[in-house]
Amino acid sequence: MSGLNTQKKAEKHEKGTGKGRKDDSCGNSDPSLQRHVSNVQDPTKRLTRSSTTLLEQEGISESVRLAIDTFKLTVDETLKNFSDCLKQLEKDLGSAVDFQANRIDDLERKFLTLEKSCSENDIGNFQNRLKAQADQINKLERMSRRNNFRLVGCPCEENKKCEDIVQSILTKKFKMTAVHIERAHRDGRDNNGRSSHILVKCLSYKDKMNILRNARSVLRDESFFILDDLTKADLREKKKWSREVKELYDMGTKLRFTAGHWRDNHGLPYNFQNSQL
Numbered sequence: 001m002s003g004l005n006t007q008k009k010a011e012k013h014e015k016g017t018g019k020g021r022k023d024d025s026c027g028n029s030d031p032s033l034q035r036h037v038s039n040v041q042d043p044t045k046r047l048t049r050s051s052t053t054l055l056e057q058e059g060i061s062e063s064v065r066l067a068i069d070t071f072k073l074t075v076d077e078t079l080k081n082f083s084d085c086l087k088q089l090e091k092d093l094g095s096a097v098d099f100q101a102n103r104i105d106d107l108e109r110k111f112l113t114l115e116k117s118c119s120e121n122d123i124g125n126f127q128n129r130l131k132a133q134a135d136q137i138n139k140l141e142r143m144s145r146r147n148n149f150r151l152v153g154c155p156c157e158e159n160k161k162c163e164d165i166v167q168s169i170l171t172k173k174f175k176m177t178a179v180h181i182e183r184a185h186r187d188g189r190d191n192n193g194r195s196s197h198i199l200v201k202c203l204s205y206k207d208k209m210n211i212l213r214n215a216r217s218v219l220r221d222e223s224f225f226i227l228d229d230l231t232k233a234d235l236r237e238k239k240k241w242s243r244e245v246k247e248l249y250d251m252g253t254k255l256r257f258t259a260g261h262w263r264d265n266h267g268l269p270y271n272f273q274n275s276q277l
Contacts, residue, residue, distance in 0.1 A: 138233045142260065147208050148229035151198040162186060162198050170211070173218050179207045199229065234260045244272050
């Protein structure tokens with residue numbers, strides 16, 4: 001029984017061994033052969049892959065080139081548009097600057113014209129006000145001197161008052177005994193050995209005018225004379241036309257200076273501008 005079992009096992013072993021060899025000869029070939037086959041197949045595969053890669057790279061390069069060209073065109077167009085806009089902006093800005101400059105120049109001219117006009121008006125108004133005030137002051141001063149006259153060139157007499165000197169002249173020379181002298185005194189300083197004026201104020205304006213009207217004829221041969229007590233402005237006006245007055249006097253026209261003007265025999269201011277001198 002045991003021998004039979006041993007034989008069966010041996011047969012199974014042989015079958016198994018034969019089957020394994022058969023499998024080895026069919027499924028498990030020689031490794032070196034397999035490597036050779038693989039070496040033959042790999043370059044082809046690599047070549048195929050390289051070709052595919054090159055094609056893919058060429059496609060990518062073309063796409064990149066197209067993209068770059070498109071980008072360049074876009075950039076160029078953008079730069080051109082920007083340059084055009086910049087030129088237009090520069091042109092508009094230049095026009096705006098010129099317009100504003102012209103406007104500023106026009107405003108400056110108008111301002112200067114207005115300033116000059118205002119200044120001239122202000123100066124004119126100011127001068128008119130000054131003249132009006134000066135005339136008013138001169139008029140007030142003239143009124144304060146209304147009853148005054150000046151005795152010029154009369155020498156000083158020791159221990160004799162000015163009022164007594166004046167009364168003596170009026171009595172002896174003018175034959176006027178009823179003249180009332182309010183006051184009389186020396187005014188100013190002696191000039192080149194000539195005594196200062198005696199400023200006299202009469203109580204009556206009529207007495208003063210009678211003295212002035214007769215002074216030229218009464219004191220013709222004397223070393224002293226009598227003048228009206230004029231303000232500085234009136235004295236300038238009197239001296240201004242002194243040559244014309246003398247010429248008119250030589251021609252037979254007599255003028256008298258009163259109230260700030262040379263006047264004719266009717267008391268009207270004489271117009272020297274229309275004179276035939």
